[in-house]
Amino acid sequence: MDPNDLLKLLDLDGKPPAAPAVSGVVIAPAAGPTPMADAGPTALEVDAWGLRRGRDLVAESPRLRDAGTGEHAAADFFCAGFDPDPRLRESCADPRRHRYLAQLLDTPEYRALHAATHLDDTAAGIAAAHFAEQFAALEREAAAGAAPGAGDGLAVEMATLRAVGRAVAAAGTEVTELHEAAGALGMGPGMPGANNPAAVAALFRQVRGDPALRRICDLAGRFRRVAQSKQRMKATHGLDDVVGVEPGGDVGRLLPSELVRLMVPELELDTLRRIVERQALCREHHAVEPAGKGPVVVCLDESGSMSGEKIHTAKALALALAWVARSQRRWCALVAYSGDSGERLLPLPPGRWDEARLLDWLAAFIGRGSEIDIPVRELPRMVADLKAPPGVTDVVFVTDAKCRLPADVREAFLAWKQSARVRLVTLVIENAPGDLAGVCDEVHVVRSLGPDGDAVGRVLSL
Numbered sequence: 200m201d202p203n204d205l206l207k208l209l210d211l212d213g214k215p216p217a218a219p220a221v222s223g224v225v226i227a228p229a230a231g232p233t234p235m236a237d238a239g240p241t242a243l244e245v246d247a248w249g250l251r252r253g254r255d256l257v258a259e260s261p262r263l264r265d266a267g268t269g270e271h272a273a274a275d276f277f278c279a280g281f282d283p284d285p286r287l288r289e290s291c292a293d294p295r296r297h298r299y300l301a302q303l304l305d306t307p308e309y310r311a312l313h314a315a316t317h318l319d320d321t322a323a324g325i326a327a328a329h330f331a332e333q334f335a336a337l338e339r340e341a342a343a344g345a346a347p348g349a350g351d352g353l354a355v356e357m358a359t360l361r362a363v364g365r366a367v368a369a370a371g372t373e374v375t376e377l378h379e380a381a382g383a384l385g386m387g388p389g390m391p392g393a394n395n396p397a398a399v400a401a402l403f404r405q406v407r408g409d410p411a412l413r414r415i416c417d418l419a420g421r422f423r424r425v426a427q428s429k430q431r432m433k434a435t436h437g438l439d440d441v442v443g444v445e446p447g448g449d450v451g452r453l454l455p456s457e458l459v460r461l462m463v464p465e466l467e468l469d470t471l472r473r474i475v476e477r478q479a480l481c482r483e484h485h486a487v488e489p490a491g492k493g494p495v496v497v498c499l500d501e502s503g504s505m506s507g508e509k510i511h512t513a514k515a516l517a518l519a520l521a522w523v524a525r526s527q528r529r530w531c532a533l534v535a536y537s538g539d540s541g542e543r544l545l546p547l548p549p550g551r552w553d554e555a556r557l558l559d560w561l562a563a564f565i566g567r568g569s570e571i572d573i574p575v576r577e578l579p580r581m582v583a584d585l586k587a588p589p590g591v592t593d594v595v596f597v598t599d600a601k602c603r604l605p606a607d608v609r610e611a612f613l614a615w616k617q618s619a620r621v622r623l624v625t626l627v628i629e630n631a632p633g634d635l636a637g638v639c640d641e642v643h644v645v646r647s648l649g650p651d652g653d654a655v656g657r658v659l660s661l
Contacts, residue, residue: 266335280323320396333366383419391551418515429660447481493590500598502568540567604634
């Protein structure tokens with residue numbers, strides 16, 4: 200084959216096609232929409248329910264009205280917090296809002312906040328208010344000339360990022376307060392009433408408007424986390440019941456599939472390695488000690504010396520104990536007492552609590568006192584008045600008084616305590632227990648009621 204044949208075979212000697220003849224008729228492209236022709240009123244993809252929720256939020260929220268937020272902007276900000284997967288539109292009639300939400304959805308702090316607000320109407324409404332307030336502040340800066348001009352792209356982006364950061368930080372703080380308050384007052388996730396957004400919002404407004412209630416709910420969240428840890432540590436492990444599979448290195452608990460691997464030469468070394476590194480599949484055994492559990496009664500000293508941080512911490516501890524009782528399906532009662540000056544009784548059955556009465560109980564304070572500021576003489580009558588169910592009863596006293604009990608009062612209380620099967624644990628703050636040591640199963644003298652104290656942990660492990 201000569202070179203000419205090769206060129207012909209590869210068509211390398213061909214000529215380019217002739218150019219089409221010019222006809223003189225110019226064909227213009229079809230007219231299309233301008234870049235903003237399909238811009239909608241919202242920056243996010245919002246359905247009809249989201250638009251209606253935006254209108255409702257503007258009507259309900261003074262914060263949104265004060266920020267000058269329209270219904271479409273409110274729908275955007277609410278859906279950014281509520282929707283499981285908020286999606287940004289290609290364009291929006293308000294480019295600044297579109298840019299603001301694009302920056303918001305792209306930050307890791309927003310994604311952490313979104314995990315706590317999605318599908319939560321109340322939390323998403325709180326987040327929407329903060330998003331709207333910071334967006335309104337950004338617009339005011341731009342109108343006043345404090346924000347950079349439209350030509351300075353980097354400066355505009357930095358100003359938007361700062362506004363987004365402030366909005367997410369403030370929203371995260373308030374959403375955390377909401378969840379702490381709802382959990383402390385029996386309306387946390389999975390609890391009766393948690394799916395009632397109006398009730399949760401009303402409860403949170405009342406807590407947010409009272410510094411004492413806000414402090415109690417914040418402390419109660421810390422006590423509740425300690426209680427969760429202590430309750431998990433109570434489970435005993437043994438060989439009574441197989442409840443699952445877990446990674447481990449105990450040869451006696453290896454699954455049959457792991458034992459078979461030891462017999463296969465190609466898999467033996469890898470199986471031995473996983474056993475040594477405690478990564479082999481083993482049976483998980485639990486042995487649970489059955490125990491009949493009755494009511495929990497928490498009695499707080501509300502004499503004048505317990506005012507301030509003492510009583511706030513004591514009430515937070517009482518809320519955590521009520522949560523423990525509820526998680527164990529036990530009946531609970533809270534008692535506030537101040538000698539002969541008065542008492543306040545609140546039963547809390549395992550079902551839905553009366554949140555209004557609970558808030559009233561937490562907000563009130565007797566503030567008087569006498570020689571005996573805990574109900575040693577009156578407790579048998581109080582338990583009867585509260586209609587506590589029978590069973591082994593755990594009673595917790597919290598006081599800062601050095602008690603002196605007459606002999607007849609002590610003997611009568613001990614007789615009732617034995618007949619009613621009562622276990623009494625007392626926390627005494629900064630004082631000697633006095634005669635209480637003779638009537639209690641356990642007495643702990645503490646400097647304060649901090650959640651990290653051993654005595655508090657013992658009480659929370661009931």
